[in-house]
Amino acid sequence: MNMIQKLAAAALAGAALAAAGGAHAQTVTVYHDKPFYQAGWDGLTAAAKEAGIDLQFSAYTTDQFQAFIQSGLMSGDAPDAFTWWNGTKLEEIVESGQIAPLDDLWAEKIAAGEYDASAAEPFKVDGHIYGMPTGINRWVVMYNKELFEKAGIESVPTTWEELMAACEKLKAADIIPFNASIQEGWRGFVWFEELLIRTDPDAYVALNEGKLKYTDEPVRRVFEIWNDLYAKGYFTDPASQEEQLDFARGKAAMYLAGDWNIGLIEAGGLKPGEDFGAFIMPNVDPDVPNVVIVEASPLLISTAGAQKPEVMEFAKWYLSSDAMNAWATTPGLYAGNLKAKVPNEIIGQIADSAAKGNYRSMTRYWEASPSEIVLPAVEEMNRFMTDPSMETAETAMNNIEAIASQYWASRQ
Amino acid sequence: MTASIAETSLPPGIPSVDAMAATERRRGRRRFWTALAFMAPALLFVGIFLLLPVVFNIYASLTQWAKFSGLGEYAGLANYERLLSNPNFFTATARTVVWVVASFFLPALLGLALALLVKGLKGEETFKSIYFLPRMFSATAVGVIWYYVYANEGIVNTMLRGIGLEGLAQRWLYEAGLATPAMIITHLWQQVGLTMVLLLLGLNALPTDPIEAAKVDGASRWQVFRHIVLPLLAPTILVVVTVSVLAGFTSFDLVWVMGRDFPNRSTLTLAVNQYWESFRAGYWAYGAAIAVVLGAIALSISWSLGLLQQRLDRR
Structure with missing residues (x-):
């Protein structure tokens, strides 16, 4: 083998090695x-x-x-x-x-x-x-065990009446029941979708498919319940920018959120299972089927x-x-x-409850409805949260419906 | 005829007028190309990073570009029509006008007041540095800091509660009537240092003779200020106003950081609305149309102020 052949062979071998190494280093x-x-x-x-x-x-x-x-x-x-x-x-x-x-x-x-x-x-x-x-x-209600104990709440609410009674006890103990904020501009829909699936899950599906109007009775009922909870002073100031930390600091006893927040709350100092637990929000109407929002x-x-x-x-x-x-x-x-x-352990428990209660999964509003409607709708819901009244609710319903009807008409 | 007389009257060996003119033209052309070669990097930069995006933006505003498609589909003036039929556009424009008006008067007025207060004081340099300090921060950082200043348990409300004015404590950034003024105050806090320094420079550069002469003639301090200082300072004030108005008009970072979560975009200016429509909602073509309108308004403002500057300079 002459020198040129040796060099060529070495170069080829080098190139092959580089290629092999390169493929792994991609x-x-x-x-x-x-x-x-x-x-x-x-x-x-x-x-x-x-x-x-x-x-x-x-x-x-x-x-x-x-x-x-x-x-x-x-x-x-x-x-x-x-x-x-x-x-x-x-x-x-x-x-x-x-x-x-x-x-x-x-x-x-x-x-x-x-x-x-x-x-x-x-x-x-x-x-x-x-x-x-x-x-x-899953989107669930996380609760602060110490605050529940302080208010004398002995067990996790399993019906809407029990949940409302727990809220009253918390209020009596000077503790705000629910943590809710419009942080980052997207959170407005959280309580809206939850109250709708707790009162009429079929209406939730119909709304997302354009078969129900935002001015129809099921939506109005959601705003009425939501407004009533605000009137009773059950929510924290929505202007907060530290939702998870607010819950970790005990600003409110309960927090309706995706279970992906558990790690963020833990980072804020509360241990999952030990300091806080979670439950699926009970239905307002006991007769409606069990569903849970899954993101x-x-x-x-x-x-x-x-x-x-x-x-x-x-x-x-x-x-x-x-x-x-x-x-x-x-x-x-x-x-x-x-x-x-x-x-x-919270995620394990929630999975168990969902299996036992035969909970059907529902897509989150943010993903279930067209973004052309979701974005302006969430803005209206945020506005309701900062200025809760049935008057704001009526404006919100009309404004969202104007956009939604235009959108669905354009799709036909 | 004239040329031939000129030619005959020239001594031998001297080139003709035509030849000289041609040489001059050649030299002029060479100078132009040399100048162009020197300017080329800057021209290229402006062309690629400024003019090309502007042309692309105008083109985009005439398409159906939204989210993942539509850039090649012509929409005519549909995006502009949508703009005119959208109440958000008019409210955003109205709020932009509030910002422009506030930026027109307040930074110059406050800057002038501070400049007059500080001028000649012992420690003028220290005061200048302190007032200028906020300008060293980015508007985003300032927005975040002031978000917490205005928060429910922020410094403003805590101070008000501390001195017994609990009733005045507000949700500053979450009340429709308060949010924009609160943001303008933050903007001023950051902007006034710059206007003060510019006006101080102007004040220190004023000729002393007319001021001394007016004083000798028995003019009061106000008369000196009104009839001597102010007219002499007018060009500097105009520069300050131009800088402030454009800063207020295009104010983005501060409004985005402090007001993006406010329901229904009620605190957003045109610039921020444009960002919202493009980046949050994915209506690229519609956002481009807002940008075209915004650019046209900004151009006309800076043009008018430029014309005013020219008139002042001539005077």
């Missing part, structure tokens, strides 16, 4: 708008490294994140992997044709007994599954990302119990993997 970047789960992202990055996957996360604020993803998709240059929302928001992004279906991956995981088929339901569009869960979270947040893979072996390797790993343990334990999240540890 970094997978996941974009998200949830910087408050930093501990979880860090946990995933570390666990991925052990599995030989070079993973990094890039955080944006929600507005910038949406703009970034929208412009990326518009220019045909979507990021490989990013978090998104389910419901109508998922439908409209899938419509762009740039999101990869993950049916095969899910089939494999379901067959292996790692997931129940129902875990994929929130991510289905036209029969295909898009995305993997970052969280499957399912997907992590999507773009069609461009699905072409890259390292991205699909990451996707497969992400759905594993190893990854889910790394992700879910620290921030207290649960993303549906049956072989993963349940991150805290």
Whole structure:
């Protein structure tokens, strides 16, 4: 072998090694708008490294994140992997044709007994599954055990009457019953949707599908109950910007929120299970079927990302119990993997109650209704919260209905 | 004929007028290209990062661009029509006018009052630095700080309660009538230091002779101020007003941080509404149309003030 041949062989071998090394060193970047789960992202990055996957996360604020993803998709240059929302928001992004279906991956995981088929339901569009869960979270009432005890409330309310009686006891003990804020501009719908599913879940579905008006009786009834709770002084000042910390500091005894807040409350100093528990809000009308709001947040893979072996390797790993343990334990999240540890006892208890009570899952209003209606509607609901009266409620109902009827008419 | 006379009257060896003119033209052209070469980086920068986005924005405002699609679909003037039929646009414009009017008078007035107060004082430099300090922070940081100043248990309400004026404690940023004035106060807190420093510079640069002469003639302090200082200071005041009005008109970060959660966007100005429509709601084309209107208004304001400046300069 002469010198030139030796050099050529060495160069080729070097190139092959570099290519092999390079393939493994390809970094997978996941974009998200949830910087408050930093501990979880860090946990995933570390666990991925052990599995030989070079993973990094890039955080944006929600507005910038949406703009970034929208412009990326518009220019045909979507990021490989990013978090998104389910419901109508998922439908409209899938419509762009740039999101990869993950049916095969899910089939494999379901067959292996790692997931129940129902875990994929929130991510289905036209029969295909898009995305993997970052969280499957129920919206429940968290309660401060010490404040309940102080007010002499012996057991968790299981009926609306018991809940109202508990509120009265709390008021008598000079404790505000409920924590509620319009922080970050999106929270206005939380009590609205909850009161609607507690009085008429079918009306909730009909409203989201444009088959019920915002000026119809079921909606008016929600505002009447909500207004009555405000009139009784059951809510904290909505102007607060520290909702989770307010609850952790004992500003109110109860807090209606997604169970993803458990980790954030824990960070504020209350131990889940020990200092605070949770229950599904009882129905106002005992005869209505049991339903619970479930927020399912997907992590999507773009069609461009699905072409890259390292991205699909990451996707497969992400759905594993190893990854889910790394992700879910620290921030207290649960993303549906049956072989993963349940991150805290509250989530386990709530899952039990939901199973025993045959609770049907309902998509959160934010994702269930078209965003063209949701955004202005939430603004109206926020306004009601800052100035609660039936007069504000009437204005809100009329204003939302004006937008909703225009939207549904344009879809026909 | 004239040329031939000129040609014949020139001594030999001297180039003709035509030839000289041609040389001068050549030189002029060369100078132009040299100047252009020097300006090229700046022109390129302005072209790519300013003019191109403006042209793209105008184009986008004529399309159906929303969320993930529609950039290639022509919408005519539909976005502008939607703007005119949207009550939010008019309320946002009205609030923008409040900001502009407040920015027109208040920063210059307060800055002038502070400049006159501080001028010649022992420790003038220290006062100048203290008043200028808020200008060193970004508007976002100022917005966050003042959000807590105005909070229910913030410094304003705590002070009011402390001195027995509990009835005056308010939800400053959550009452329709209070939120905009509260934000304008914050804006002033940040802006006044700059206007004060500019006006102090102007005051210190004034010629002393006319002032001394007026004093000798027996003019009162007010008369000196009104008839001598103020007219001489007019160009500086105009600069201050221009800077303040444009700052107030385009005020974004402060309003976004302090007022974005206020229900129904009731505290938002045009600039913030434009951001809301584009970035939060995903109506890119509609947001672009608001931006075009906003740009046209800002341009006309700065143009009018520029014309005024020219007239003052000529005087």
